Amino acid sequence: MSFKTIALSALAITAATFCCNGATSGLEVIRPVNSSWMLDAGSAHVADTYLSPLKYTGWNASFEYERLQAMKFSPDAWRQQLHVGVELSDATNRAGNGSMLYGGLYARWGMLRMWRLPYRFTVAAGGSAGATIGGIYNNRNGNNPAAAKADVTANLTGWATWSIDLGRMPVMFRWQTTLPLVGMFFSPEYDELYYEMYLGNRHGLIHCAWPGRFFRWDNLVTADLDFATTRLRLGFRSRIYSTEVNHITTRIFSYSFVLGVTGDWFSVSRRKDVPDDTARFIYAY
Numbered sequence: 118m119s120f121k122t123i124a125l126s127a128l129a130i131t132a133a134t135f136c137c138n139g140a141t142s143g144l145e146v147i148r149p150v151n152s153s154w155m156l157d158a159g160s161a162h163v164a165d166t167y168l169s170p171l172k173y174t175g176w177n178a179s180f181e182y183e184r185l186q187a188m189k190f191s192p193d194a195w196r197q198q199l200h201v202g203v204e205l206s207d208a209t210n211r212a213g214n215g216s217m218l219y220g221g222l223y224a225r226w227g228m229l230r231m232w233r234l235p236y237r238f239t240v241a242a243g244g245s246a247g248a249t250i251g252g253i254y255n256n257r258n259g260n261n262p263a264a265a266k267a268d269v270t271a272n273l274t275g276w277a278t279w280s281i282d283l284g285r286m287p288v289m290f291r292w293q294t295t296l297p298l299v300g301m302f303f304s305p306e307y308d309e310l311y312y313e314m315y316l317g318n319r320h321g322l323i324h325c326a327w328p329g330r331f332f333r334w335d336n337l338v339t340a341d342l343d344f345a346t347t348r349l350r351l352g353f354r355s356r357i358y359s360t361e362v363n364h365i366t367t368r369i370f371s372y373s374f375v376l377g378v379t380g381d382w383f384s385v386s387r388r389k390d391v392p393d394d395t396a397r398f399i400y401a402y
Contacts, residue, residue, distance in 0.1 A: 148192055149381040151401035153183040157354055159373030161206035163217045167264045167307065167365045168255040173217035175208030177371035183379075185401040188228065192399040196241060198274075200225045204251075204356075206371060214257075219369060221251025221266065225295065227274050239402065242275040245295065253367075261310055266367070270300030270326055270333075278402060287343040289402065295335045300326035307364045324362050332359045341379055350377035 161177035181202035188195035206219040227245025234240065250267045276293040301323050305314065314322070324330070339352030352375035360367045381400055 145396040146192055147383055147396050147398045148187040148189065149383040149398060149400055151183075151185040151379065151381050153181075153185075153350060153377055153379035155181045155183065155350060155352075155375050155377035157181070157373035157375050159354075159371060161208050161219070162368065162370040163206055163208045163219050163253065164366070164368040165217070165253050165255075165264055167305070167367075168253060168258055168261070169210075169215070169217070171210045171215075172368070173208035173210050173215075175206060175216075177204070177206040177373055179204040179371075179373065187399045187401060194230055196229045196231055196243075196401060198225075198227050198229060198245070200247075204371070206369070216256050218254045218256075219251065221249055223247065223249040225272065225274075227272070229275065237280040239278045240275070241277075242273075245272045245274045246270070247272055247295075247297075253369075263311070264305075264367075265303060265311075268297075268300055268302035268326055268331070270297035270302075270331075272297045280402075289341045289343070291337075291339050291341070293337045296328075297326060297331065297333050298328070300331070302326045302331055302360065302362075304360065304362045304365060321363070330361050333357065337375070339375060339377075347378055347380040350375065350379050352377075 157177070157179040159177050161175050162172060163175070164172040179202055181200060184199040186197055187193075188197055201224045202222075204219075204221045204223070206217075208217045208219075209215065210217075225245045225247035227243055229241040229243030231239060231241040246269075248267075248269045252266055253264045255262050272295050274293070274295040276291055278289055278291045280287065280289045282288070303322055304324055305311070305322060309318065334357045335354070336356075337352060337354045339350050342349045342351070354371075354373045354375050356369070356371045356373075358367070358369040383398075
């Protein structure tokens with residue numbers, strides 16, 4: 118073999134390697150957003166000793182939007198997740214002559230590391246930051262009928278999924294859980310009026326949130342039935358909220374059935390072309 122033939126072969130191999138590497142590094146990655154809208158309805162159990170020593174029982178309803186997407190810096194392994202929702206409970210005492218109304222807005226955003234396991238299982242674990250603001254209203258109280266509720270927390274969160282085929286229909290079962298570890302929450306003194314706070318008595322209103330005095334555990338179990346591009350979501354949710362501070366005990370428990378829709382979406386910029394067949398799609402699950 119002549120020197121010219123060897124040189125031409127080496128040059129061809131180098132060019133081919135360069136082209137392949139360039140094509141790989143320039144491969145477009147598309148990260149569709151998994152969006153879910155969920156409506157919950159079920160039972161509620163509300164107690165707050167700042168307003169009443171009695172426990173109230175009634176109904177609970179909530180609406181939640183969930184957004185899940187692969188992270189840009191490591192789309193194969195990391196996910197970002199957003200929850201935004203509103204919750205409402207209306208409960209009455211055992212005698213039926215008094216009602217307790219609870220309403221709250223909440224939002225959480227977090228990052229999770231995901232692992233794909235054999236037999237179509239996945240697990241994910243990470244952390245999130247969240248905030249809740251709301252209040253409880255008791256129609257039997259005259260001077261002090263309401264108790265404000267607000268908190269900011271850092272949480273542990275995670276999920277586990279299992280995908281199977283029921284006949285021709287793909288179904289994904291998921292369990293997601295969230296548990297606050299540390300943060301801050303609002304609570305007045307046992308006999309302190311909100312009018313006193315308005316006049317300037319604001320000492321000791323913010324407290325450290327940790328599981329010993331601030332416990333909230335959210336669990337969601339769902340089944341996503343894949344009919345087409347949009348999936349039907351059926352599930353069950355439990356929320357446990359419990360605080361004890363300044364001799365005030367608050368308990369808000371709810372257990373609800375979930376009905377929702379979910380699907381994967383991606384947007385196309387006007388400045389870019391529609392992704393071609395070489396683009397790589399990395400879905401949230």
